[in-house]
Amino acid sequence: MSRASHWSFTQHDADAITRILLNFLQETNSRSALLVDRSGQLVTTVGEQPQFDATAFATLAAADFSANDQLAKLIGETDFTTLFHQGERDSMYVADVARRLILVVLFDQRTTLGLVRLRLKAAVAELNQVFLRPPDAQSADLGASHLLAGAEDDIDRLFS
């Protein structure tokens, strides 16, 4: 079997991201921010804990973003780096992070789209720094091989 592709999200990454996003939420008075892997997996939620199914939300948000990426290509754009969905009470703003993740910001009438959009640029730039670090600068190899080394028996037991 070939090497599986994977990436690890460390406690160190989590701390850095939480700090950046909490700061952004405070500056803009937004409700919550969800960081989602492009393949649809929820990485973290910061701010108000959502009352909905966050796993399903993450999958649909990633699909929405990917579908819009393809729409962009059809009209001759490379991609749409941000998306905005407006609701009566709640709205969401979605932005690309490091071509690997998407950031979904949920906000209501306590703030404005302009402020969210303005501050989001800076927050995304900071997040890019976290995710675009060269691999050797990332804290110790906490990859799958490290975690699952010698775990063949554990894996067999899981399915026995």
Next chain:
Amino acid sequence: MSVINYASREINCKIVYYGPGLGGKTTNLEHVYARVAPDTRGKLISLATENERTLFFDFLPVDLGTIRGFKTRFHLYTVPGQVYYNASRKLILKGVDGVVFVADSQVERQEANIEAMQNLYDNMAEYGYDITRMPFVIQYNKRDLPNAAPIDELDLLLNPGFEVVDPIRQRQMADPHNPSRLLVSQLPTGEWVEHAPSIEAVAVAGDGVFDTLKAVSKLVLKSLASSS
């Protein structure tokens, strides 16, 4: 692409059920949803047309247990069966860790099976993924139907084997799901070939559904364990 989240202590993997229209992909997910404990699965999301044909995808997250203190979460997706939804099929394959091809065993569906298999290879190649070198399981579904083709015939069409070039893997290996069959074998010409593991199923009755899920999940975790 698997995501190992040290902060929430989760290993997240993505499995895609691929195959021709009306082959039983959604039925597989519905059976898993109905049979696993509610606290180990999320909502079954279906983006379907009015007549229940999958338009974009079906999605079901399931927890399959804990390894070394990490919850193993598998995100199961199906793709639309019809070729004219190829754009959405391709999107769903993004970041996939393991693939299940659900083949329709009926004789008259062989052309549709081959077309879907070719389309899978093409779409994977467009992402730069090599399906022959990643967790891949074939499910021969609808084995209960009187017009089901023999397994040997299906194997010949859909699972003829791919060349094994790595000398370490050039040794006979039996199929754990069918010990009388070899997954890796040497041809009379001296070439080594490997077949994808295959499982017989009647998804509508639940037969073979969990065997398939276990087989592909195990392959995904083992491939993660051997990655570096």
